Amino acid sequence: MKTCIITGDIIKSRSQLDIASWLTTLKQALSYLNANDEYWDIYRGDSFQIELKDVFSGFMAAVYIKACIKTIHGLDVRLAIGLGDKSYKGDSVSESSGAAYIYSGETLETLKKEKQNLRIKTSNQQINKELNLYFSLALIAMDRWTVNSAEIVKLYIEQPNALQSELGKIIGINQNAVSTRQKRAYLEEILELDSLYRTKIETLL
Numbered sequence: 001m002k003t004c005i006i007t008g009d010i011i012k013s014r015s016q017l018d019i020a021s022w023l024t025t026l027k028q029a030l031s032y033l034n035a036n037d038e039y040w041d042i043y044r045g046d047s048f049q050i051e052l053k054d055v056f057s058g059f060m061a062a063v064y065i066k067a068c069i070k071t072i073h074g075l076d077v078r079l080a081i082g083l084g085d086k087s088y089k090g091d092s093v094s095e096s097s098g099a100a101y102i103y104s105g106e107t108l109e110t111l112k113k114e115k116q117n118l119r120i121k122t123s124n125q126q127i128n129k130e131l132n133l134y135f136s137l138a139l140i141a142m143d144r145w146t147v148n149s150a151e152i153v154k155l156y157i158e159q160p161n162a163l164q165s166e167l168g169k170i171i172g173i174n175q176n177a178v179s180t181r182q183k184r185a186y187l188e189e190i191l192e193l194d195s196l197y198r199t200k201i202e203t204l205l
Contacts, residue, residue: 002205003086004052005093005104006062010069011076011117013046022072029068032158033061041093049104051086051093055205058083059197062118063190064157066142070150076143080107081120083201099123117143127200134193141186149185152178156187 016022023042030040030050040050052061058081069077082104087097103121111119118135121128145153155167162170164178173181182188 003100004055004058005082005100007049007104007108008079010046056198067150067154078111080104083122152181
C-alpha cells in the first residue's frame with residue numbers, strides 16, 4: 001500500500017518566547033490535514049510527522065503547513081515528503097514503518113545539512129530530480145513569504161471555492177488587496193506546480 005508521509009521541523013523555534021503560539025498553530029495545521037491524530041505526531045519539541053489521507057496531496061499539504069507556520073513572524077519550517085510503501089501500521093504514525101517513512105526521515109536529515117526547506121523522495125530517481133528542482137524554484141518565493149502572504153495562501157487552501165471578495169471579508173481587506181497578496185505569494189504558480197506534481201505522482205501508483 002502506497003502512502004505519503006511528511007516529516008518536518010520548525011526553524012528558529014527556540015527564538016520564540018511564546019512556544020504555545022506556534023505549537024497551537026502546528027497542531028491546528030496537522031489536524032486540518034488529518035483529523036485523526038493517530039496519523040500525526042509532534043516529538044522532540046519542534047519536530048513532527050504526518051501521514052496524509054490522499055497520496056496526491058503531498059505538495060499542497062507541505063504548502064499549507066508552511067503557510068500556517070509563516071503566519072507567525074520569524075518562523076519557518078523544513079518539510080520532507082516521502083512517498084512509498086507502508087509495510088507496518090502501528091498505534092501511531094511514529095510507530096508505523098515502510099519505505100515512505102524511511103524516505104521522509106532520511107530526506108529531512110539531508111535538508112538540515114543542505115539548508116533547504118522542501119524536498120521529496122520516492123523510488124523513482126528521475127521524478128525526485130524533476131520535482132526537487134521545481135521545489136527549489138518555488139522556494140525562492142515561498143521562503144520569502146511575509147505574514148500577509150502566508151495568511152492569504154493558508155486561507156485560499158482552506159476556502160478554495162471562495163471568491164477573492166469573500167476571502168477579503170474574512171480577514172478584513174478588500175478584493176484588490178486579496179488579489180495583490182495572492183500575486184505576491186505566487187499562488188497561481190504554486191497551484192500550477194501542484195497540478196504537475198499530481199500528474200508525476202500518478203505515474204508512480
